[in-house]
Amino acid sequence: MRNKVKGLLVLLVSTILLVTGCGTSNGSDSKGSEDNTFKVGLEAGYAPFNWTQNDDSNGGVKINGSAEYAGGYDVEIAKKVAEGLGKELVIVKTEWDGLVPALTSGKIDAIIAGMSPTAERKETIDFSDNYYTSNLVMVVKKGSKYEGATSIQDFKGAKVTAQLNTFHYSVIDQIKGVDKKTAMDNFPAMRVALESGMIDGYVSERPEGISASAANENYVMVEFEEGFKTSPDDTAIAVGLEKGSELTDKINEVLKGISEEERTTIMDTAIKNQPAAE
Secondary structure (H helix, E strand, O other): OHHHHHHHHHHHHHHHHHHHHHHHHHHHHHHHHHHHEEEEEEOOOEOOOEEEEOOOHHHOEEEOOOOOEEEOHHHHHHHHHHHHHOOEEEEEEOOHHHHHHHHHOOOOOEEOOOOOOOHHHHOOOEEEEEEEEOOEEEEEEOOOOOOOOOEHHHHOOOEEEOEOOOHHHHHHHHOOOOEEOOOEOOHHHHHHHHHHOOOOEEEEEHHHHHHHHHHOOOEEEEOOOEOOOOOHHHHEEEEEEOOOOOHHHHHHHHHHOOOHHHHHHHHHHHHHHOOOOO
């Protein structure tokens, strides 16, 4: 009986030590990871804001869990923010539609992906101050009848699309008689659709329009005298953060330190350095 009780006590103590030890180890590793890294989600397919490349040239940052690297305006901003926070930047390549879920589930710490702080998104996540502002344009094929358009109404009857789950797609309804096509997952897909004639144009922002026309001589960016009606939040771009994130104020301080002149230089450089295949 005595031996049995002693054995049970030893077993009980061992179990407690094992459980306590596991809890301490996991908590320490998790906290260390959270304290030292700044995990940023972006799709790496929206040049010149973000793209995928094969090496670390022009400041490219290795994509987590991949042999590829991410570059572009968003990546440069992310580097500055991570440095300001005193953390190691980790790029997590994520499909556009999965960015907000990745943020709210804790898989990433921030979205720096050319995302506009729209009223709808603000219901789910918070945003930093703006780090870029851009105008809407249309990207069309060179030589098409839409190349010389000056008003969005010149696209009456045209086959037009935009990226899924963006305000770009909703503004297409402002064109009377437009042939609104199904929204597409990403910009490379829309460029292929434009090249093949599946669409006559897609709605984009000026930096991407410049990027598209620079990457392929068959594309032309159309700017309008009578353009889309948008709100300031629609054309602004900000860092997406969890509701009530303690990082918001810190990131805003970092962004305040980046002058408009420097932001313009970063964008011009990103447009120049974008991969030709984008």
